Amino acid sequence: MTGALIMVGIEKNYGYLLHKFPVAGGEYAFTYDAFGWKHALACGWFLSLAYTSTVPLNATALVAKFTMPGILEVGHLYSIAGSDIYLGEVGIALSALCLFAYLNIKGVKLASQLQKIMVLLLVGIVFLFLSLVIARVGITNPNTMSFLDSETVSLSKILKILSIAPMLFIGFDCIPQVAEELDFEAKEASQLAIISILVGGLVYVLIILFTSFGVTSEEIMNGQISWATGYTAEYYFGKIGVVFLIIALTSAIVAGINGFYMAASRLLFAMSRGKILPEFFGVLDPKYHTPKNAILFTLGISLIAPWFGRNVLLWIVGTSSVGASIGYLYTSLSSYKLYKEEYGGYSYRVFLVLSQG
Numbered sequence: 001m002t003g004a005l006i007m008v009g010i011e012k013n014y015g016y017l018l019h020k021f022p023v024a025g026g027e028y029a030f031t032y033d034a035f036g037w038k039h040a041l042a043c044g045w046f047l048s049l050a051y052t053s054t055v056p057l058n059a060t061a062l063v064a065k066f067t068m069p070g071i072l073e074v075g076h077l078y079s080i081a082g083s084d085i086y087l088g089e090v091g092i093a094l095s096a097l098c099l100f101a102y103l104n105i106k107g108v109k110l111a112s113q114l115q116k117i118m119v120l121l122l123v124g125i126v127f128l129f130l131s132l133v134i135a136r137v138g139i140t141n142p143n144t145m146s147f148l149d150s151e152t153v154s155l156s157k158i159l160k161i162l163s164i165a166p167m168l169f170i171g172f173d174c175i176p177q178v179a180e181e182l183d184f185e186a187k188e189a190s191q192l193a194i195i196s197i198l199v200g201g202l203v204y205v206l207i208i209l210f211t212s213f214g215v216t217s218e219e220i221m222n223g224q225i226s227w228a229t230g231y232t233a234e235y236y237f238g239k240i241g242v243v244f245l246i247i248a249l250t251s252a253i254v255a256g257i258n259g260f261y262m263a264a265s266r267l268l269f270a271m272s273r274g275k276i277l278p279e280f281f282g283v284l285d286p287k288y289h290t291p292k293n294a295i296l297f298t299l300g301i302s303l304i305a306p307w308f309g310r311n312v313l314l315w316i317v318g319t320s321s322v323g324a325s326i327g328y329l330y331t332s333l334s335s336y337k338l339y340k341e342e343y344g345g346y347s348y349r350v351f352l353v354l355s356q357g
Helices: 002-020 027-035 037-061 087-106 108-137 142-150 155-163 186-212 217-221 228-273 292-308 310-320 322-343 346-356
Strands: 076-080 083-086
Touching: 002 155, 002 186, 002 322, 027 037, 027 228, 027 322, 037 087, 037 228, 037 292, 037 310, 037 322, 076 087, 083 087, 083 310, 087 228, 087 292, 108 186, 108 228, 142 186, 186 228, 228 292, 292 310
Parallel strands: none
Antiparallel strands: 076 083
């Protein structure tokens, strides 16, 4: 939750800038106004890499061994970097990518409705599982206590977790990317982003807590259990528990595909409007008024990834996730610069944030 609170502080910068620039592009648009097109180009390219690589990562997660264990391992094609490529798995991933591209072309409202349903499913199932387990065995039990007794809290361990917070919480910044299409004001958008960060942080904590009811720290450290959360769900609820957990996991994956489609396409659209990318990316669908070409470009790039396997894609995402941190940095610097120009000092910025919060 410490990481979530830090991200809330960063989001406050988004809230201020979104009020000033309620346009598509988010971090790119903020940076363009504050520092010019060269910095905006750097920010935009790093973010576009992060967004476009995360879309197929979520699509391949649909056919991972936890969600569909062995079901789609049909038609073995080849192996690459330790991943076996099956025609069945590739087919499902490609179908999902095409489906969500179509939904995004149809409009942000339809995509947003799907997003709400998936998030509610995820949060609801996690809360239900944890509540039932606590009611059954109580909050204190030998398994959970094994983690508390064997671990010591230190600054170095906290910093290790905080270092990956930008990657874990990437997604809330999809809201500024679709600012022009939102039917509510910047203040409401900022509040929604804060809620999404806090709920995301809470879900992370609850999943870890739920998992601790079924396994011990020794089993985790020894690698005896490949999917600890799934093991816990099956231990307490049987096969039906695993089914519901897979539904929750699939909901998170679908929300990821959908959200990053929206973010990537709007960012490419904004970069085209800023003359950094060709006009092709700025073409709107005549019926739905969505950046159709940008969505189709994201789809085209994403369709390549499943053929290289999940391990290769994880390498790309691991490096491109730095793009999220660069986007947060540019947003914070832009907020500082513009607020300083408007009010004459950053101390007033801090005071105003606290008074608004």
